[in-house]
Amino acid sequence: MGGMSGKVEYAPRDAEPVRPAPARPDVPVLEMRQAVRGYGGGDARVRALDGVDLSLDAGAWVAVMGPSGSGKSTLLHCAAGLDTVDSGRVTLLGEDLTGADDRRLTRLRRGTVGFVFQNFNLVASLTAEQNVALPLRLAGRRARREDVRSALADVGLADRARHRPRELSGGQQQRVALARAMVTRPRVLFADEPTGALDSASARTVLGLLRGMCDDAGQTIVMVTHDPVAAAAADTVVFLADGRVVDRIERPSARRIADRLVSLEV
Numbered sequence: 001m002g003g004m005s006g007k008v009e010y011a012p013r014d015a016e017p018v019r020p021a022p023a024r025p026d027v028p029v030l031e032m033r034q035a036v037r038g039y040g041g042g043d044a045r046v047r048a049l050d051g052v053d054l055s056l057d058a059g060a061w062v063a064v065m066g067p068s069g070s071g072k073s074t075l076l077h078c079a080a081g082l083d084t085v086d087s088g089r090v091t092l093l094g095e096d097l098t099g100a101d102d103r104r105l106t107r108l109r110r111g112t113v114g115f116v117f118q119n120f121n122l123v124a125s126l127t128a129e130q131n132v133a134l135p136l137r138l139a140g141r142r143a144r145r146e147d148v149r150s151a152l153a154d155v156g157l158a159d160r161a162r163h164r165p166r167e168l169s170g171g172q173q174q175r176v177a178l179a180r181a182m183v184t185r186p187r188v189l190f191a192d193e194p195t196g197a198l199d200s201a202s203a204r205t206v207l208g209l210l211r212g213m214c215d216d217a218g219q220t221i222v223m224v225t226h227d228p229v230a231a232a233a234a235d236t237v238v239f240l241a242d243g244r245v246v247d248r249i250e251r252p253s254a255r256r257i258a259d260r261l262v263s264l265e266v
């Protein structure tokens, strides 16, 4: 990739803007039906997902919670097409991920899903702007300057475009990671502990940005978290235990979530 360490080579001004994948109002954005994913064999066999049903429409924000080892990461990975289920079905925008080969999965993910992780996963040698431009370049297209700049402006970092990750606070780095996830306008954002490494003020900022993404842009968010305060920002909390969905609360308070978690962990 030319120019990785230098300035971003932007597309010409009249280049096609990034457009979200077409909406399919007739199908859920994400659907899991009786999803099963096991690891290991024989006596050591673990059913990380044991018949999970989940259906999410455009603009839905679900938090996935549960004790350690309950299957949260496995659910996220299978829903995002980073991992495949052993049985059951997973569809993204109506397209079946089950049995799709790696090339097809990569194509389905591109432009359809975005990712944010606890540890930001920014490229240390690249500026904020270059990090945000990266998914477009990985998709084989030149980024338009205005798409990259507006993604950074959306997270309040227009004035930090030339900063490298080490020159940014944790909260700012996570906002760059959000801008990077959003620049392709994904229909679904998968977030694994997006506020896990942040102080409470930065966490609130990030949760507020996520709220805007589902309310204003109709994007769907699947967020794994251990934090009841973060989960209370979502519309729905799904609780996992031993690979199964054991409860679901709509519009929950942090208090109610914490109480439910405690009851699962004892």
Ligand SMILES: Nc1ncnc2c1ncn2[C@@H]1O[C@H](COP(=O)(O)OP(=O)(O)OP(=O)(O)O)[C@@H](O)[C@H]1O
Binding pocket: 039, 040, 046, 047, 048, 066, 067, 068, 069, 070, 071, 072, 073, 074, 075
């Ligand atoms: N690659 C793997 N090989 C073997 N077992 C695995 C693998 N990945 C996950 N598991 C097992 O599957 C179960 C679910 O794991 P998963 O990582 O999805 O849980 P989690 O809820 O995300 O946990 P945590 O909150 O600790 O991150 C666990 O029992 C785990 O040990």
